[in-house]
Amino acid sequence: MxxxxxxxxxxxxxxxxxxxxxxxxxxxxxxxxxxxxxxxxxxxxxxxxxxxxxxxxxxxxxxxxxxxxxxxxxxxxxxxxxxxxxxxxxxxxxxxxxxxxxxxxxxxISKLRNHFIVCGSGATGTCIVQELLKTATRFVIVERDHARLETLQKLDELLYVEGDATDDDVLLKAGIKHASGLAAALSTEKDNLFLTLTARQLNPSIRIVARGLDENVDQKLRKAGANAVVSPTHIGGLRMASELIRPSVVSFLDTMLRESASTIRFEELHIQAGSRFINHTIKSTKLRDDSNLLVVALKRPDSPGFVYNPSADTVLSEGSTLVLLGESKQIHELRDYSRSTI
CATH class of the missing domain: 1.10.287.70 (Helix Hairpins)
Incomplete structure (x- = not known):
């Protein structure tokens, strides 16, 4: 009003x-x-x-x-x-x-590049939105229920497209051509399956993470183009097991996620073509000294596994990915810095 x-x-x-x-x-x-x-x-x-x-x-x-x-x-x-x-x-x-x-x-929305699209703002979608807000990540919500959008607007001034996420025109309005990722969190698996297929056709290179509840549907989602399928039941079971056998670790992660004074997260830094970090050692990048970031692991483009706690003398190559622990803001700044040339 x-x-x-x-x-x-x-x-x-x-x-x-x-x-x-x-x-x-x-x-x-x-x-x-x-x-x-x-x-x-x-x-x-x-x-x-x-x-x-x-x-x-x-x-x-x-x-x-x-x-x-x-x-x-x-x-x-x-x-x-x-x-x-x-x-x-x-x-x-x-x-x-x-x-x-x-x-x-x-x-x-039309100006966004490499943003994320969250389709569905139910319980799962709302959790995704809250995490993206905490980590200052650019995203667009796609939701057909106006009441849900009004509820989400109480969190912040969010960008959204009101409409059916399985509709091509709606996804195009959300900037799917320029998006780097999409979360399929609609209320039914049938809709998530159709959304995954549609999104993959509109943007062949986009990363799609879909919610799945059944193994048979998981396989169909992957065949339709989903890069990853997350099962709330499976994740919930792993969480309960972790609470039983490693409660201190779970407490550490919960505290990290709920901390309001700072946003500490596990993040990744992809070494793209033209990055100033190519052919430099981890020590020479001064990640630990200047950005106060902890290098947890390294994934090389020619290897499916990770190198955990890589040494300071490890040389970074194009296509490598660093798994870091630190302030989300510092990691965002580091991404921009690493993309620029010397």
């Missing part, structure tokens, strides 16, 4: 109530109690409404009533006109405000 709209509506409503009360009381007083309160209220309403049902109070017997009726009609027309114009202006402002906001949002 536009700023100050509630106050304007309150004033309009208060004026309408005031004119009704004033008209009823004055008719009662001017007629010397010849008519009951309901008749006086009815006379006030039909006078203000100018419906022409006829006068229920005989104004010829009370000279003051005719003059008051003239005043009531004029003042009533002014108040009703003000109330009607107030409501109309607020509705127009809401429509225009929504249109301008939608236009600006579409423009902002």
């Amino acid at each position: 536009p700023e100050g709209a509630e106050k304007r509506l309150f004033i309009a409503l208060a004026l309408l109530v005031a004119i009704l009360v004033a008209g009823t009381v004055m008719y009662k007083v001017l007629t010397g109690d010849h008519y009951d309160w309901m008749t006086c209220l009815y006379m006030t309403v039909i006078t203000l409404g100018t419906v022409g049902y006829g006068e229920v109070i005989d104004t010829s017997l009370f000279p003051g009533v005719r003059m008051f009726t003239v005043v009531l009609i004029l003042s009533g027309m002014a108040i009703i006109g003000y109330s009607f114009s107030t409501v109309t202006s607020i509705m127009v402002e809401m429509d225009l405000g929504g249109a301008f906001k939608r236009r600006k949002m579409n423009k902002d």
Whole structure:
């Protein structure tokens, strides 16, 4: 609702109530109690409404009533006109405000590059959104339920596209051609399967992570183009097992995720073509010294496995990926720095 709209509506409503009360009381007083309160209220309403049902109070017997009726009609027309114009202006402002906001949002989405798309804002989608917000990651939400979008807007000013995520046009509006990843978190596996297939056709290089509940569906999701399938049941079972056998580790990870003062995360740094880190050792990049980041592991492009806790003398090559632990903000800055040339 536009700023100050509630106050304007309150004033309009208060004026309408005031004119009704004033008209009823004055008719009662001017007629010397010849008519009951309901008749006086009815006379006030039909006078203000100018419906022409006829006068229920005989104004010829009370000279003051005719003059008051003239005043009531004029003042009533002014108040009703003000109330009607107030409501109309607020509705127009809401429509225009929504249109301008939608236009600006579409423009902002069209400028995004290498962002993520979150399809579905149920329980799973909301968790994804919260994590992306904490790590200052650029993303767009696709959701058909307007009420859910309004709830998410309470978290922050989010970019979203309202519509069916399985629709090509909706995904194109979300910038799928320029997105680097998509989370398929719709309410049904059938929709997630169709969404995965559609997204893969629109952007063959995008990384797709889909939610799956059944092994048979998991295989279909992967065949449809999903790079990874996450099962809430499987993840929940692993979490319970971890709570039993390694509670301190779980507590450490939970504390890291819930810490509000800082956002410590396991992140990855991909050494792309042209990066200033190519052919440099981990020590020479000064990741530990300048960025205060912990190098947890290294994945080389020609190896499916990881090198855990790589030595400082390890030389970085194009296509390698570093797994880091540290502040998300510092890692984002490091990504930008590593892409630039010397």
